[in-house]
Amino acid sequence: MFERIGRKILGAAQATGEMVALLVETVYYFKAAPRNLPAIFRQMYEIGVGTMPIASLAALFVGMVLALQTGAELALYGTQEVIGAIVGLSMVKELGPVMTSLLVAGRIGSAMAAEVGAMEVYEEIDALKTLEINPVRYLAMPRLLACLFAVPALVVFATVIGIAGGALVSDVNPAINVPYNVYYDNMIRALDYKEIFKGLLKATVFGGIIAQVGCYVGFKTSGGARGIGQSTTRAVVIAFLLIFIADYFLTRLML
Amino acid sequence: MVPGKNGKKILTKLTHGFTASIFDGCECRSDYEDSHGVGIRIEDLNKSFDENHVLKDINLDIEPGETFSIIGPSGTGKSVLLKHIVKLEKPDSGHIFIDGNDIYATSREQAQRDYRYSMVFQSSALFNSLTVGENVGLWLREKRVCTEGRIRRIIRDKLRLVGLEGKEELMTSELSGGMKKRVAIARSLAMNPDLILYDEPTAELDPVTSDELARVIMNLKEKVNLTTIIVSHDLNFALYLSDRVAMLNEGRIVEIGTPEEIKASQNPAIRKFIYTTTKGIKGEA
Numbered sequence: 001m002f003e004r005i006g007r008k009i010l011g012a013a014q015a016t017g018e019m020v021a022l023l024v025e026t027v028y029y030f031k032a033a034p035r036n037l038p039a040i041f042r043q044m045y046e047i048g049v050g051t052m053p054i055a056s057l058a059a060l061f062v063g064m065v066l067a068l069q070t071g072a073e074l075a076l077y078g079t080q081e082v083i084g085a086i087v088g089l090s091m092v093k094e095l096g097p098v099m100t101s102l103l104v105a106g107r108i109g110s111a112m113a114a115e116v117g118a119m120e121v122y123e124e125i126d127a128l129k130t131l132e133i134n135p136v137r138y139l140a141m142p143r144l145l146a147c148l149f150a151v152p153a154l155v156v157f158a159t160v161i162g163i164a165g166g167a168l169v170s171d172v173n174p175a176i177n178v179p180y181n182v183y184y185d186n187m188i189r190a191l192d193y194k195e196i197f198k199g200l201l202k203a204t205v206f207g208g209i210i211a212q213v214g215c216y217v218g219f220k221t222s223g224g225a226r227g228i229g230q231s232t233t234r235a236v237v238i239a240f241l242l243i244f245i246a247d248y249f250l251t252r253l254m255l
Numbered sequence: 256m257v258p259g260k261n262g263k264k265i266l267t268k269l270t271h272g273f274t275a276s277i278f279d280g281c282e283c284r285s286d287y288e289d290s291h292g293v294g295i296r297i298e299d300l301n302k303s304f305d306e307n308h309v310l311k312d313i314n315l316d317i318e319p320g321e322t323f324s325i326i327g328p329s330g331t332g333k334s335v336l337l338k339h340i341v342k343l344e345k346p347d348s349g350h351i352f353i354d355g356n357d358i359y360a361t362s363r364e365q366a367q368r369d370y371r372y373s374m375v376f377q378s379s380a381l382f383n384s385l386t387v388g389e390n391v392g393l394w395l396r397e398k399r400v401c402t403e404g405r406i407r408r409i410i411r412d413k414l415r416l417v418g419l420e421g422k423e424e425l426m427t428s429e430l431s432g433g434m435k436k437r438v439a440i441a442r443s444l445a446m447n448p449d450l451i452l453y454d455e456p457t458a459e460l461d462p463v464t465s466d467e468l469a470r471v472i473m474n475l476k477e478k479v480n481l482t483t484i485i486v487s488h489d490l491n492f493a494l495y496l497s498d499r500v501a502m503l504n505e506g507r508i509v510e511i512g513t514p515e516e517i518k519a520s521q522n523p524a525i526r527k528f529i530y531t532t533t534k535g536i537k538g539e540a
Contacts, residue, residue, distance in 0.1 A: 133393070
């Protein structure tokens with residue numbers, strides 16, 4: 001049993017080391033970004049525009065539920081005016097970045113792992129190597145750069161929608177009954193640039209995690225169609241876990 | 256609205272990542288057109304995967320410009336040997352010299368490398384997200400070897416060479432197995448290689464398509480000066496195309512010779528291989 005636990009720990013340590021090495025190599029190839037603009041834009045489009053409808057819908061309902069749950073409780077004590085500040089802060093600092101990143105991890109991280117994994121299994125990565133094209137530069141760098149820019153942009157969009165959803169419920173629901181202008185004034189008073197920066201920093205880190213995990217798991221894929229399927233699941237699970245862990249530490253650091 | 260000349264230029268640069276911007280006046284990098292067959296020497300090569308000793312003391316000499324086939328049953332390490340030559344695998348021991356340079360030597364010695372190699376994979380390994388033309392021109396664009404106009408002409412020429420003229424815009428998913436193989440060959444040829452390696456080129460192809468492919472490779476042999484290594488379990492294909500053939504059996508080279516010598520060999524492993532691939536119809540004498 002100890003041997004098995006030891007082997008698991010060693011495996012995890014090795015994977016961590018490899019992922020860090022991949023990150024360093026990927027960042028090194030940022031210098032080649034100008035001549036890979038088409039690939040970067042393609043990925044950004046896929047991440048940003050492709051995820052926008054589902055992220056909007058999810059953010060809208062999260063904002064609405066948040067306002068409904070909190071607003072009803074606050075109304076009991078007659079303090080429902082602060083609902084704008086609560087929804088705004090929650091969306092900007094926590095729910096916007098985390099929820100949107102989880103959606104991107106499910107939709108894009110898994111697709112990255114499947115695409116890179118299929119390329120690994122069907123010898124396309126070997127073909128790249130024989131063409132003297134570095135797979136990290138060609139595949140991982142555009143994906144990481146695209147995620148670093150597109151995920152924060154998507155988070156901004158989703159956060160705005162979430163806040164709007166909260167405003168709608170606060171105004172329309174008779175149990176809360178907070179007009180738009182009161183909601184907005186409260187929110188603006190509570191939010192400052194620092195809070196927005198913290199949310200965007202989280203989104204950037206989460207974007208990096210999604211791309212790195214997707215590419216790393218893809219590069220490590222073996223074993224045909226079944227291996228590709230397993231990689232897809234693995235990428236989502238690892239990305240989810242790392243996002244939650246990073247979220248805690250980032251929140252702790254930025255308190 | 257039709258884009259003007261400048262508009263087209265900007266569009267091309269955006270589509271192909273500023274590849275075309277570094278050439279002013281000249282069409283291609285000066286060393287691109289040079290192609291020479293390379294000599295390969297393999298010395299005492301050994302490779303194991305866990306307990307499985309796949310390659311055992313492999314020694315081979317392949318002359319510059321030669322078409323050399325490695326035949327043998329499946330699972331005897333032919334593809335693994337090929338992957339060592341293109342550095343996709345590292346040997347446990349032994350050396351591979353190309354034009355006298357040890358390919359696994361330190362990076363400073365390797366910097367002296369002045370040859371290009373490419374490989375046609377068993378699965379063709381075409382990039383599914385790219386069109387046929389983009390697959391063929393990938394190396395040229397990535398390495399910024401030529402101007403965009405010249406790249407398009409090279410793509411057209413290489414596709415013509417493999418009988419696929421005008422198929423640039425097709426997606427790889429629209430191609431048959433034989434066409435995929437030919438696109439993979441065109442992609443390899445686009446870099447004007449000094450060494451080209453084919454891994455089981457006739458695998459999953461019907462006899463007629465295999466014959467067409469053989470003709471394409473023969474045609475290249477006449478037109479392009481390069482060293483060719485073919486790994487195959489298709490005996491007829493190997494004998495038809497090669498200057499020399501090596502038989503790999505259970506991880507060892509058991510015989511090397513011209514197609515005639517291989518055909519006349521009394522080595523039991525070769526006799527068995529020849530018998531099983533040419534035994535004809537059941538009951539017929």
